[in-house]
Amino acid sequence: MTDEIDAGVTRRRFGLTAGHALASLAVASACGATTNSTRPVAGVRLTARPRGGVKTSLTSGAIGLGSDGRDGVVQMPATIPDGQLAVLLYLHGATQSGTGMLRRVGPAADKAGVVLVAPDSRGTTWDAIRGNFGDDVLFLDRVLELVFAKVDVDPSRIAVGGFSDGASYALSLGLSNGDLFPRIVANSPGFVIPAPPSGKPRIFVSHGTSDPILPIDDCSRVIVPRLKAIGYDVTFREFDGRHEVPPAIATEAIAWITG
Numbered sequence: 001m002t003d004e005i006d007a008g009v010t011r012r013r014f015g016l017t018a019g020h021a022l023a024s025l026a027v028a029s030a031c032g033a034t035t036n037s038t039r040p041v042a043g044v045r046l047t048a049r050p051r052g053g054v055k056t057s058l059t060s061g062a063i064g065l066g067s068d069g070r071d072g073v074v075q076m077p078a079t080i081p082d083g084q085l086a087v088l089l090y091l092h093g094a095t096q097s098g099t100g101m102l103r104r105v106g107p108a109a110d111k112a113g114v115v116l117v118a119p120d121s122r123g124t125t126w127d128a129i130r131g132n133f134g135d136d137v138l139f140l141d142r143v144l145e146l147v148f149a150k151v152d153v154d155p156s157r158i159a160v161g162g163f164s165d166g167a168s169y170a171l172s173l174g175l176s177n178g179d180l181f182p183r184i185v186a187n188s189p190g191f192v193i194p195a196p197p198s199g200k201p202r203i204f205v206s207h208g209t210s211d212p213i214l215p216i217d218d219c220s221r222v223i224v225p226r227l228k229a230i231g232y233d234v235t236f237r238e239f240d241g242r243h244e245v246p247p248a249i250a251t252e253a254i255a256w257i258t259g
Helices: 098-112 135-150 165-176 220-229 247-258
Strands: 002-004 014-016 022-024 061-064 072-076 085-091 115-119 153-163 183-187 202-208 234-239
Touching: 072 098, 085 098, 085 135, 085 165, 085 247, 098 115, 098 153, 098 247, 115 135, 135 165, 153 165, 153 247, 165 183, 183 247, 202 220, 202 247, 220 234, 234 247
Parallel strands: 002 061, 085 115, 085 153, 153 183, 183 202, 202 234
Antiparallel strands: 014 022, 061 072, 072 115
């Protein structure tokens, strides 16, 4: 089923200080664009929040987020649970799309009764990957406002996640919006973009030990210890694989969100 919602919405390695500030470091080309900036970027805060008294009005299936060509999709579970629902905002990798993410995490989300929100970046990848937070944050805010107006959302089970560039963006966005996202899922991230943190979200990270795109030694094996060192609760899953989200990892991540 493919409907359409009128939404009106048209790499770098990192360092973390004990004071919870994020500071970027220049990175090897394997983990993204290099940078000499050490100043946190602004414009990363989301304002959308779940609403009380909302009755879920979206039906099961894949529902388009507008008609502008590059917007994304919401996947409602085949069997919609009674009461408040868990929501995963999941971000695609560079040159990919929200619809493509349904193949990676859609089956696991559907089986667990989780609403999967998979938007498209405004460009070929998420804005702050190549500069500052901007249009993508505004777009994601509008997408979340739309979902929160049509779905009875459980505020304790809202997560932001992503794959590859989307994982890096989800980590960065999630750390700065921990008061909205209690949990973050990062599948094969490359780095964290410096931005002021907020809240104390729990984090799930997965990475293939043979990843040729974002090598685990340069990426997650750097990111995870630094997050733990400043007090974040991180679940880290290394798996025998490449740049991917195996079904077993997707299932575990979704179960971790709902748990």
